[in-house]
Amino acid sequence: MTSAEDIKQQIPPKIAAFVRSVRFADGVATIVADASGLGRAAAAELQRELESHASAVDGVSEVRVALMADRVARRIIAIGSGKGGVGKSTLTANLAVALARMGRKVGVVDADVYGPSQVMLLDAANQKVKAEDDKLVPVESEFGVKLLSMAQLVQPGKAIAWRGPMVGNALSQLMDSHWGDTELLLIDLPPGTGDVQLTMLQKFKPAGAIVVSTPQDLALIDATRAIDLFRQAQVPVIGLVENMAGYVCPHCGEISDPFGQGGAEAASRALGEDFLGRVPLAMEIRVASDTGQPPAANDTEQGRAFTAIAERLSAWLDANKE
Template sequence: MTTASDIERRLPDAIAPRVRSVRSTEGVVTLVVDAAGLERSEAAEMQAQLEQLVKSMDGVKEVRVALMADRPSRRIIAVGSGKGGVGKSTLTANLAVALARMGRKVGVVDADIYGPSQVMLLDAANQGVKAEGEKLIPAESEFGVKLLSMGQLIAPGKAIAWRGPMTGNALGQLMDAHWGDVELLLVDLPPGTGDVQLTMMQKFKPAGAVVVSTPQDLALIDATRAIDLFRQVNVPIVGLVENMAGYVCPHCGDVSDPFGQGGAEAAARALGEDFLGRVPLAMEIRVASDTGQPPAAGDTPQGQAFTAIARRLSAWLDGSGR
């Protein structure tokens, strides 16, 4: 019996990006197809081609093709911080992997134009980016997450020396790519509150923002600035995440707090925002990240920390009404 996965694998390259969903139940196959921008004759031809192809497959009794004129609803969650070095990119990659494991169709935009790191975190350094017309086609990592990053478009180690307008154009190309059936885009913002952040929020209007900080006072001051920027442009704050929170000595098991303790949770409480959880300072996270194996892809204690935060984000998405 032909399954939905079998059908998706056999779709023609020219049509596959337009197929939003495939469902196969007791020989009845239903395909939802994005027909936006097509002439009526082109849409009818595509429908006939799909019906003929799928009807020829084993066990298929009936084929139903639903043509949709609008593009899929896609929500954007920005992941930001007021400063660098707080683990924002690592959090973004692991949230994406955890959400994909929960069944969501997730994409990651590495908006840190000058310092892209998602290609390493998601083990996509060798995955080139293709294009269809003027739109880029994201690569898909082995973790079920689609990705676009400047790290896929430039040679390793090459510096990008661009002024503000060029970074805005680059961000636009990454965001406006052919994301297919992706329902949720996580955007790994660069540190600070500059041009890329403003372009993202004003042009692409995120549904919400996750703010990352370490527990130390200096990082919290900058995180507060990031929250203020999101508030100024009416982007809802999903919540704060405290990263590098507590270090367990692998030899004696004692717990120490090199960056302090509970600062982000206290800041969230003071600012009236939700606290999403904390991620420990652990060698395992550093090693896994450097080798492109996000902890959230497994069930280790470190992976479970990311998964717990992803569940809270997922609940926010389901309850936000956006």
């Protein structure tokens, strides 16, 4: 007479280690296996093998496999600014790459629906997004960063003329995707402080936010509004980043400050927020970004500027574990 022990004996040692329990009654074999740490493909293969070996046992008419997996404690970090054109997307991409090089499992959601640029910054324009179980599957860039962007879902160059509710639904679809073992999601928010941003912050409740600004007074006024938005949504502000801070002439080496100097750092002190660092205005960053090669992927001077900020973010994450 067939028993649960007979089914256990039929399962090869290489996959038997995943099995937590086997029950058999009325011709039905029920196997519970631990798929923690396995990707979707590996988990599906484990299920197929268990079904195949168990069904080969005499008396087994049906096999039911239940896979258990530890739930990933995923945290969300919003990258925002009060206005466009301050380098928010470039910072997001480079922080993600730097954090991935540190060993963190990172994903990027390009929530800047009306001006998505992450597919260019992370060189993923030619990768097509797929869906499984009515959910999107992020693509993985060559830098070890998973990515989903509205740019992957619409025709290139096509304008997205959507009202707030449609945008909110699209962003929810990007967030509620198959992120797998991704532990950290960086959200490249749209510029500004409107309804879309507020809805996003309230619905998905980021663990923290970073505000990007250039040094001049006008950008800092908008950055202050962005900080106020995060405070209203009760999202902790991790700190400010000053972008385009100082330009080194490639011919004479002289440093000039076309957008001013130190404004974001002074603003962070006045607002009681941390200052995370500054990124220079450099031709190398612009060229690397246009060609999909984030400076943070290399140990250049420009790459180290992003890495230093990523290290401060990493330290904040470690100090504020849930």
